[in-house]
Amino acid sequence: xxxxxxxxxxxxxxxxxxxxxxxxxxxxxxxxxxxxxxxxxxxxxxxxxxxxxxxxxxxxxxxxxxxxxxxxxxxxxxxxxxxxxxxxxxxxxxxxxxxxxxxxxxxxxxxxxxxxxxxxxxxxxxxxxxxxxxxxxxxxxxxxxxxxxxxxxxxxxxxxxxxxxxxxxxxxxxxxxxxxxxxxxxxxxxxxxxxxxxxxxxxxxxxxxxxxxxxxxxxxxxxxxxxxxxxxxxxxxxxxxxxxxxxxxxxxxxxxxxxxxxxxxxxxxxxxxxxxxxxxxxxxxxxxxxxxxxxxxxxxxxxxxxxxxxxxxxxxxxxxxxxxxxxxxxxxxxxxxxxxxxxxxxxx
Amino acid sequence: xxxxxxxxxxxxxxxxxxxxxxxxxxxxxxxxxxxxxxxxxxxxxxxxxxxxxxxxxxxxxxxxxxxxxxxxxxxxxxxxxxxxxxxxxxxxxxxxxxxxxxxxxxxxxxxxxxxxxxxxxxxxxxxxxxxxxxxxxxxxxxxxxxxxxxxxxxxxxxxxxxxxxxxxxxxxxxxxxxxxxxxxxxxxxxxxxxxxxxxxxxxxxxxxxxxxxxxxxxxxxxxxxxxxxxxxxxxxxxxxxxxxxxxxxxxxxxxxxxxxxxxxxxxxxxxxxxxxxxxxxxxxxxxxxxxxxxxxxxxxxxxxxxxxxxxxxxxxxxxxxxxxxxxxxxxxxxxxxxxxxxxxxxxxxxxxxxxxxxxxxxxxxxxxxxxxxxxxxxxxxxxxxxxxxxxxxxxxxxxxxxxxxxxxxxxxxxxxxxxxxxxxxxxxxxxxxxxxxxxxxxxxxxxxxxxxxxxxxxxxxxxxxxxxxxxxxxxxxxxxxxxxxxxxxxxxxxxxxxxxxxxxxxxxxxxxxxxx
Ligand SMILES: Cc1cc2nc3c(=O)[nH]c(=O)nc-3n(C[C@H](O)[C@H](O)[C@H](O)COP(=O)(O)OP(=O)(O)OC[C@H]3O[C@@H](n4cnc5c(N)ncnc54)[C@H](O)[C@@H]3O)c2cc1C
Ligand code: SF4
Ligand code: SF4
Ligand code: SF4
Ligand code: SF4
Numbered sequence: 126x127x128x129x130x131x132x133x134x135x136x137x138x139x140x141x142x143x144x145x146x147x148x149x150x151x152x153x154x155x156x157x158x159x160x161x162x163x164x165x166x167x168x169x170x171x172x173x174x175x176x177x178x179x180x181x182x183x184x185x186x187x188x189x190x191x192x193x194x195x196x197x198x199x200x201x202x203x204x205x206x207x208x209x210x211x212x213x214x215x216x217x218x219x220x221x222x223x224x225x226x227x228x229x230x231x232x233x234x235x236x237x238x239x240x241x242x243x244x245x246x247x248x249x250x251x252x253x254x255x256x257x258x259x260x261x262x263x264x265x266x267x268x269x270x271x272x273x274x275x276x277x278x279x280x281x282x283x284x285x286x287x288x289x290x291x292x293x294x295x296x297x298x299x300x301x302x303x304x305x306x307x308x309x310x311x312x313x314x315x316x317x318x319x320x321x322x323x324x325x326x327x328x329x330x331x332x333x334x335x336x337x338x339x340x341x342x343x344x345x346x347x348x349x350x351x352x353x354x355x356x357x358x359x360x361x362x363x364x365x366x367x368x369x370x371x372x373x374x375x376x377x378x379x380x381x382x383x384x385x386x387x388x389x390x391x392x393x394x395x396x397x398x399x400x401x402x403x404x405x406x407x408x409x410x411x412x413x414x415x416x417x418x419x420x421x422x423x424x425x426x427x428x429x430x431x432x433x434x435x436x437x438x439x440x441x442x443x444x445x446x447x448x449x450x451x452x453x454x455x456x457x458x459x460x461x462x463x464x465x466x467x468x469x470x471x472x473x
Numbered sequence: 474x475x476x477x478x479x480x481x482x483x484x485x486x487x488x489x490x491x492x493x494x495x496x497x498x499x500x501x502x503x504x505x506x507x508x509x510x511x512x513x514x515x516x517x518x519x520x521x522x523x524x525x526x527x528x529x530x531x532x533x534x535x536x537x538x539x540x541x542x543x544x545x546x547x548x549x550x551x552x553x554x555x556x557x558x559x560x561x562x563x564x565x566x567x568x569x570x571x572x573x574x575x576x577x578x579x580x581x582x583x584x585x586x587x588x589x590x591x592x593x594x595x596x597x598x599x600x601x602x603x604x605x606x607x608x609x610x611x612x613x614x615x616x617x618x619x620x621x622x623x624x625x626x627x628x629x630x631x632x633x634x635x636x637x638x639x640x641x642x643x644x645x646x647x648x649x650x651x652x653x654x655x656x657x658x659x660x661x662x663x664x665x666x667x668x669x670x671x672x673x674x675x676x677x678x679x680x681x682x683x684x685x686x687x688x689x690x691x692x693x694x695x696x697x698x699x700x701x702x703x704x705x706x707x708x709x710x711x712x713x714x715x716x717x718x719x720x721x722x723x724x725x726x727x728x729x730x731x732x733x734x735x736x737x738x739x740x741x742x743x744x745x746x747x748x749x750x751x752x753x754x755x756x757x758x759x760x761x762x763x764x765x766x767x768x769x770x771x772x773x774x775x776x777x778x779x780x781x782x783x784x785x786x787x788x789x790x791x792x793x794x795x796x797x798x799x800x801x802x803x804x805x806x807x808x809x810x811x812x813x814x815x816x817x818x819x820x821x822x823x824x825x826x827x828x829x830x831x832x833x834x835x836x837x838x839x840x841x842x843x844x845x846x847x848x849x850x851x852x853x854x855x856x857x858x859x860x861x862x863x864x865x866x867x868x869x870x871x872x873x874x875x876x877x878x879x880x881x882x883x884x885x886x887x888x889x890x891x892x893x894x895x896x897x898x899x900x901x902x903x904x905x906x907x908x909x910x911x912x913x914x915x916x917x918x919x920x921x922x923x924x925x926x927x928x929x930x931x932x933x934x935x936x937x938x939x940x941x942x943x944x945x946x947x948x949x950x951x952x953x954x955x956x957x958x959x960x961x962x963x964x965x966x967x968x969x970x971x972x973x974x975x976x977x978x979x980x981x982x983x984x985x986x987x988x989x
Pocket of ligand 1: 142143144145146147148165166167168170171172173174175178189190191213214215245246247248249250269270273315316318319403404405408410414441442443444448449450451453
């Protein structure tokens, strides 16, 4: 129970675009410095993607970071300096030293004046329908996000086709990431960790589940990665190969074709369920926001990392490229400080 | 009055923190073991608000946020300063990995830092033709080393070298633009050889050259490479000073020895002790770009968390001097190191997180938290549907940071919960004492359930473990006395798991009904 000292209306205001972890982290730090924040979020809910993720602990926390969002949300709702506007779409943006924004909310219009702005509009999960993995065509081919939501909302892991616990599960990594054919020349940073943590959780619920992990390289995550990885290698089968395609077999079971380097040939194997580890791609509004606010995108379509500190517009979180919840929070704090320094400089 | 902060460190990250703090008019004291400051600091030397102590180590630290007394040692001189906050940003060290490959350093077998050293780089690149760079073959590497290996290889390739091999297990590309760098390296003609379950073998000749033999995992062919230069990768380890600092300040460390326990509640820059922050190379392994972000986050943490008067005293622990027998239990277990030991023991309220670990553990019940005591006395009308006498009364002790949030989530999305449920929200499960559990068992007709954070997710580090251990001992007591031990259960849960909360409680209710 923190007693907030009311220092009157904040004199300076910052616009934060996007209410995911990065935007929330930035808004909270600004608000603590007695800066007013207009936090605009286009969906009806704050928290962004991370708010949809499940806890992956099985008694012991595996540091996925998903629960931090709850704390950030609670603090944002309690902070009088943060004005939350959900369901908003930016219509107009003008920056002549003072930033003037107009947004549509339902049928009405709201306008804000701000001294600086932070873009924290996040990422878009890769849509795998055009990959040859049968997503949306085969019931039992799901994405990592579908699995996260299932764990969170149902507190269970089941095959969509018959609501049974799958006896065998294959994870396919790097779907939509590290993919030259799509010109996606980036690693999504988080999906190796996400998949292996979920795999550990599934093993702890039902140890007899057979899990196969198809991958290119396993990325380091967490402070105790070496130990975690060594133990996972004992529990699940690791196959260093990305499958070619998926067909459907009896009983709605997906059949995966992959190159087995040990046998030096292509083989088919049937699984009860397949999880596609889809990656992070540039947010769907990046182009629009980039034109509207005159901030450049890099050749991948994410916002450029170099700060545009001369105009008072900053970027944070996964709008700049793939990163974890932890890094998005760090980045939100950094962007908040940049904005504060910019406002101080302008005042001089 | 200006905020005063002690910054411990002497590298780029420490510099960025100091620079950020100075721009917000914070008074900064820099302390480093080194005998001179990093040249970067010359940019800000002139600013008279900076006090610099080189060849200085931290001897002791007492007090709490807003009023830390730091005693430092410079040769044999002692320096005492009072500061509001402390930031630790000591640079990490590099450890060469020759020994793990069974190799010895020579002119032909060198470390990654030797290759990157601008003084001898040109000679090495001019005088040799073929290069093998080893990366992450014995230990899992990280994106920072991965980037250095690829950058160096590309530099060699652009220097005209054409025979460059990188031997790696998992190639770490989870860093900014590293996949693109990997593609660029391949285009520059660098050959990547990846290992999964097998490993190359290393032999070192008299001349110091390394011979590498392996079977290619794809073609199954045997290869032998004897490059002019073999470059051995390095690991990044915490500064040896951190161990001392951790002891002096009472801070927890992670499994590698970095100064922040592996607990998501410490993100981004916090430690277990309020007002002491940690950043960059003292916190973990990250890229120089990320360290810059961390320097920003640490600086803003100082600005936002230095208001020592912003609390309600009723949330803080208080030691009743008459009752205390100086057993020092509280002093030992306080996870936030905010109990001071003088002629009497007292809680420094500025640093107290109100977790209640001390109140539950004090053998003399000499410690109280005013607001906490009220929380255990929730009147019966708070019980959902108080008239439903047909259903068992269930008391659920819920940690405010995890279970209580999961409960609110379950309610907000309309999930069903037991009708006779009574929620007792506690700041930390560690505050639930034996007495509380026994009283609850006596008063609730159904059962008592204790819901804590998962292990490793407790804001007070071990509060959940204390709660589980107490419940275990009560469980033993009551089953020895003939009560059904199923009436007392413990679970761990995270704040974002509404459905799991409802499942746990409904199952618990069902089991209680089955007992009757
Ligand atoms: C399957 C999967 C699993 C993952 N697992 C983990 C994990 O275990 N651990 C981990 O650390 N990270 C994980 N991540 C990464 C994690 O999701 C991100 O780090 C985090 O969500 C980034 O937060 P953000 O605020 O940058 O973006 P987002 O979460 O995308 O939030 C952006 C917000 O901005 C809003 N927005 C977008 N455009 C506009 C606009 N024009 N106007 C207003 N609002 C707008 C969006 O609606 C959204 O609410 C995972 C990601 C995926 C895809
Ligand atoms: S960090 Fe992840 S695994 Fe740990 S408690 Fe939070 S949600 Fe669960
Ligand atoms: S994190 Fe792992 S699965 Fe995700 S893109 Fe990178 S290598 Fe692929
Ligand atoms: S635990 Fe209780 S009795 Fe022991 S030193 Fe602390 S206050 Fe005194
Ligand atoms: S309540 Fe917690 S933080 Fe406060 S003195 Fe007791 S153990 Fe320490």
